[in-house]
Amino acid sequence: MNEQLRQHVTNQSFVLTMRKTHILAMVAADYAFRNPGQRLLHFPHWVSAMRGCRERGLAVHHPPPGIRKGDLPLSEYYSFTRAGELVCELLKEAGLWQEAEKELGITEAEAA
Numbered sequence: 001m002n003e004q005l006r007q008h009v010t011n012q013s014f015v016l017t018m019r020k021t022h023i024l025a026m027v028a029a030d031y032a033f034r035n036p037g038q039r040l041l042h043f044p045h046w047v048s049a050m051r052g053c054r055e056r057g058l059a060v061h062h063p064p065p066g067i068r069k070g071d072l073p074l075s076e077y078y079s080f081t082r083a084g085e086l087v088c089e090l091l092k093e094a095g096l097w098q099e100a101e102k103e104l105g106i107t108e109a110e111a112a
Helices: 003-008 020-034 046-055 082-094 096-104
Strands: 059-061 078-080
Touching (some): 020 046, 020 078, 020 082, 020 096, 046 059, 078 082, 082 096
Antiparallel strands (some): 059 078
């Protein structure tokens, strides 16, 4: 069980709220995971947005000890949980993922 996700949703209902910055962070992270040689797509509030994704149980932060940030691909610092992977699929189904890609400047060819 994903304890962070369990804590974010209540025992009475299932409500997972995500602001636009959380969606942008997930799209940017996914792009960086799939394109490790490319630069990370930066946008305002990256750190707080990823913190929010972690608090919701959608991502995990696992920085390697003794390594400066930026020395390794983003996938060495973050990964999606199973819940995060499923939310990515829901965002795509709803069309929100594609809107975020456009806002971040990810082309259709890069998104494929």
